[in-house]
Amino acid sequence: MEELDVEPTTTDIPAGEGNHLGFAWGPGDILVYDTIYKASGATGTCSPFIHEVRKDEDIYSPILRKLFNESHHIFVGLQTTREDLPNKNKKTQFVSISKNYRSVIRACMEELQQVAVLTQDTELATQYGNQVSILLAIELIWNLCEVLFIDAAPGGSLLLHLLDWVRLHKADVDEKAQEVLQSESPSEHHSYWDVVLSYVLQGRMDEARQMLVKWSTLKPAARSMYKQMDKLLSKMPVYNPGGNQTLTEFDVKWRHWHDEVDHCLQDNSFASDPNLELICKILMGDEDALLEQKDLLSTWYHFLVTRLLFSHPTVKPTELHYYAQSCLAMFDSPSAPEPLDSILLAAFEFDIHQVIKDCSIALNNWWFVAHLTDLLDHCNLLQSHNLHFGSNLREFLLLEYASGLFTHHSLWQLAVDYFDYCPEFGRVYLEQQIEHVPLDTERKALKVLRICEQRQMSEQVRSICKIMAKRALRNNRLGSALSWSIRAKDAAFATLISERFLQDYCARGTFSDLDLIDNLGPAMLLSDRLTFLGKYREFHKLYGEKHFQDAAKLLLSLMTAKIAPRSFWMTLLMDALPLLEQKEVIFSADQTHELIFCLEELTSSLKTTGLDTPMQDEDMEVTKVELLRLALARNLAMAIVKEGTVEV
Amino acid sequence: MEGTNAKYVSQKISKTRWRPVSSSSLQQPEVFAAGSWDNEENKISIWSIGDHVLSGMEDEFEGDPQLLCECKHSGDVLDLQFLDQERVVTASSTGAVTIYQLRPNIQAMSVSHRWTRAHHYPCDNAPCTGVVCKSPEIVTVGEDGRINLFRADQEALIRTIDNADSSTIHAVTFLKTTEILTVNSIGQIKIWDFRQQSNTPAQILSQTGDRVPLHCVARHPNQQHIVATGGQDGMLCIWDARQGKAPASLMEAHTAEMWEVHFHPTNPDHLFTCSEDGSLLHWETTTSSSDMTFLQGGRNNSVLSRSAVAPAGGGQSIISAWLSGDSSKGRLETTHMLPSQTLSVNSLDVLGQCLVCGTDGEAIFVNRQVPV
Known part of the structure; x- marks a missing residue:
């Protein structure tokens, strides 16, 4: 195991005295709770609370949200910059992107300063004040990195940039x-x-x-x-x-x-x-x-720049670290060097990885390191620094940042684009997390679905549609439920819902949601049962429109082609009854034979399975079968006569 | 795009609507309402782009929207409409329909009436997805497939059509005084006439082939039979409600869900659409537009009379370029109104020369120089 860089911070959980704590990892947070296990001799009672421990508190600040949103836009722009530009143009582009990031930080800082002044609440004011000072430090570091790494000015212009840097921050x-x-x-x-x-x-x-x-x-x-x-x-x-x-x-x-x-x-x-x-x-x-x-x-780095201005105005980037170290020593601030000092010193020493590492430890958010590292990576400044966990440094930091965003009830949408630009693990992260987005409304579900569909995440698409379909079903919205399962191409669930439709039909004698069933179109082929539902409804339509011949043909084919479930055959046969009783012959002799065959198949299968139907139902069934047999026999007779008659 | 200001507001914006300006004056709108969604605590807020308000922030960019007042809103704001200049109606994901009253000078706002559970399932709330107002009447639709008719001055529900749709109704608009038009998630347009007592639609229009869910609908301000819809595939459909079951024209617009479509209220040769793909399009029929709108009939419109055949009576032949929708012949031009961005543009509204839209990137964009 590697050595720890710093002592981990301690978070106090207001739990019962002497109780053992249990915890569960979340994507960004940890849930902590009291367990019933106690240290021996402890008498404390078990607290009924579950505590949520957040890693990154900053994403809950309404003003910092602007920073996240605006920088997301810049980030996406950076990922889509053209690769084929000549190096010189690239550099100006990267510098301007870096400046954009910084101006967003500045805007945010100014707004925080304004509200800090306006607020009456002293605690809140301190909180804003702290955020301002963090942003100040971030901007200071970023600006220096821009001068030293991204712009990488040679001797002469280097000092001019450093002077601008000091002037801006003093x-x-x-x-x-x-x-x-x-x-x-x-x-x-x-x-x-x-x-x-x-x-x-x-x-x-x-x-x-x-x-x-x-x-x-x-x-x-x-x-x-x-x-x-x-x-x-x-x-x-x-x-x-x-x-x-x-x-x-x-x-x-x-x-x-x-x-x-x-x-x-x-x-x-x-x-x-x-x-x-x-x-x-x-x-x-x-x-x-x-x-x-x-x-x-006031600061050693101001001293450094001033000293260079009057003693070594043509200082080269490679010499900087020597002056920086000596200035820090000479300035000899009374307090121990703060993290900011060591970060800036590392920057002057051109140790990019140290800068990123120290920033990750010192700052309480991932926003800064993730975006800076990404930019530096685009400038080809990070050597392939393979971590012994995960992918490279850039991707690791982006994933951390994006995972934090994803735990936020509203900012999760931003995280999606960050995952997209993590080639190795981004997709896995997204797949893991997208299923946890609560779907309160269909509109939100559609948005999540769009994200999944664009990325061909078919499993997640299915799962989201299924959740929505189940919810619709629970609320008795069969039409909606069917729409969702058609969208997911979920045949099993479509079958289940079609079954419900048929049950409703049997119970009420009418179809609900005709607007949907009549317009199924090619979606009908999703499942056999759905096909049957659609076709059966078509039969009713034909019958209603008095197209008896077509209706009869369709009805028969539903049974002979085994589209209709066996349990529904009796209903279908009963539907044939009025057709058989028409004055005109509708079923031909052959068709009648087939109907008889279907009826026999049904009755024999019922006998063999020997279902324990109650006496009364059995009577009903017997009557039905007798009625059918009579009608079939009569129809057969009429059909034979009609077919045997030569028209004169 | 020139003249477009972005304001980041720390909440995802689901709806933006201009406050109507009095019809007698020709002034530009200054105040708009915005609703948020997917936040822990959602809000409805009123903003001004006027120059006279709150001079406290001198360094703010000129024309930057200033917050006038805001109010908590329980649930996502799924739709938002001004009932009149002083009242706003919202549709909530909790199924509630709420009327908010703006105080004089818009320094504050408060709930003036709320119908909770206007939309509901047997044992749960159902999101209310759309609302349309024709003062004092308010019509709402929801995921429960129900259509409700309220009057702003009456507590009781005037009319409800249960099971008006077997799937979710996504949007609603008035077609005539007593007729409304709804679009649903199986690609159908249904026209309902409140004069009829039956609970079945007077007419159903639907696309042939794929049943692409429709998300938004807008009616042509002058020619009431022309209706524009947008759906899941991002296509813009123009329908002629008087004839035919299929759309009169189909135009490729966006690459993802089209969330809203609006005709320009006074210059309907211009149309605006916004989408999940993060774009906002301005559509313009490039015919002699002013002649079209104001001088009906008497002109030789044979150039574009390809599909527009039905004379509207009285010898006038009003022909709309929208129905022919032929972009290949250069009659239709589209322009992107926003800088490229990836997050959804959920809502837009246009009035006079001003356009406002809200995004999932937590930004409100205002453009005060829309070329119409």
Whole structure:
């Protein structure tokens, strides 16, 4: 057995003291209950409750449902992207898909933030707050993965992307800047220099310069010093990946600028103003000066990006891990490294599997790892990392996520598409789970049926139709029941229902649900009994329309072709009685012979089986047979006479 | 599609309906009702796409539907109709038929009347699958094959036809004032006349061959004999109720169940269908449409008089392109109204230039620039 990565979490079940717990696995949940077994000496009573332990609580959040629904759409789009695109186009497509995912996360986060503010319930507010912080972390990780793995920018542009990443996730500067600018005298504001420094630390030089103007107008004496700083800031080279400048050219330019900054520092040009001097030190990439700004940087990865900006702007992806490790060590946060830190570090080390593994452990939902892994897999970034259980990592995570969705009373429909795109086990999972969807209405049953039919899951189709047919039968809706069994091509059940129809007919003397039986069409051939039902009804129709010849022929063929069940022969023969009694000869001599033969076969079989029919019924039967014999004999006589007569 | 907004609402939407606008004004609809299904707790909700309401959310996208009010609904909302501007009637999977009253300014809504167990089996509830209103009359149909006639102002049931159908009735519409038309799960159309006391249909139309279950029905707003239906195979059928047992034309539309079909109420050369396959289609007969609708007769319509033969009396020959339904001759054009998506579009409604539809992907789409 493999070592555990983390201690499993404990869930307390409010059960009776000292009782043994029993449990049952569900597709996503576990049911836990008290058993009658007790630890020796325990006196607690057995609790009558069954507890449902859910693995993934997030799918029950109404706002996160939007995330699941919107991302489902993106996911399906990703699976159907064309394989034959050239690699370059593919990459832009994947980056844009990644951005779509992130924008969905952002939208969700914003909505959660809004409701968290509006809600009165403090407990709910904390819950929303927690969800927001989880989504924030998810978005942060996803964005970094996008920069490092999917976009995979080379040296030069890499830093630009990392700067964007930091700016997006440290947006509180802008709020503070607003506050400062709206105050009466911005440069006197206590946060003024914080804002200027923050802009510099994020490499937003133009904004930093605009802020500095406010200060210079107040301090005309420091005019030359300001001008010099402004010049340094404006001249800082920025790599332009679209331009025709090579990385070497940029490097030369940057070194030149760096020397200039160094020169200023050596000159003590800014010695009279500690703030400007500090900025100058930061521009130099002075690590001590940077570390002094821990509060403004707030995280080690901000520190990392800022350090790279001012010391190694052409950093290559392969060198990142070295800087990341040292920055994490240097930043030396007081608390122990949190899961987020190790996940980001693993990302900087390009250890994709570690990122996914750590995220799976740290996060309480499968949504993130499943979608990220799937995207990375499409980018061909995951080596065939075979698990010793199930299929590959992508499929394993997707299955986990989809199974969670399937336990939800409403989101199960989304899960179907996820199962579809799991080539190895998806179908088995779907087959297992689809049968557990409760079918409250026919419309829902039709939807489930459509899912099964599209995937040629004939067994599930049969089972769903059978459930519906049985329910209809229980509610005495024979027509509906028959429709369902015809849809499932379930011959046995169709026979059963046809039998019920015939019984009803025998009891009442009329057919119910004529609209259905008259319109069976080719469906009639599903089962012998159904064929008989349809044909028998046809006989009645012919008889009603006074097409006696055709009716008689049909009636006889029902018996001779053995379509009619033996138990029904007496009824059929009795139906023949009025035809035999017509003035006109309807049954020919041959047909009458056949009828006589049928009657004899029936009576002899009845004798041999020797059914214990009550006295009264027996009398009835005897009378019937006598009546029939008489009618048959008379008809035979008439037929012989008629057939023997030559028309003159 | 241009002008289509999606709003995710955290519940699967089974029905969407515009609130009627007063017939005298030519304004566009602003308020619609939506019903949910398959949720632990289902709801009926009223939304506005107007600009004047609730300016609290400034950053919301303009035209994004805003929730005005909502109300719990026991069971799935299987159908939803506005009785008038202030009242909504719902059909529930519990078999109940409920009238909801909207409060002034639509700040709230409440149940004004409920007929529980309007549809039922001997010892169980039966889902009520469809409702149609012609104020004050309400007709409902259900899985129990029953047709009920209610009046909004009366507690008692006015008329009921038990065993009107041996299978499930999926939808109902008014054909004339006293005539209704139902479609069922064995592919039949039945016309019922409430003036007749007998409990048998006045007429049955059915497809030849396969008995494809029919799920929806719509009547042409001007030519009452023209009826469109959609069924399990996603085909659009146009029927002429006056003649023939078989459909006048059959058109391939969707690849799965067609859940709803609607003629445009004022411009019936346009028709809209939505389906389980996740698409919403806009059908347009590309003949000189305005002439067709407003100038009946007097025009030379010989171009399209192939199958439309019956003169409607008075020397007018109203001929509908729908009955010929010949897409091969370019008379019929179809356009997809939604971006590709895989989950079912359960319901749609169109009024003026506005279209609203709801999906199993928990989204409501609104388009305010429908080209009609």
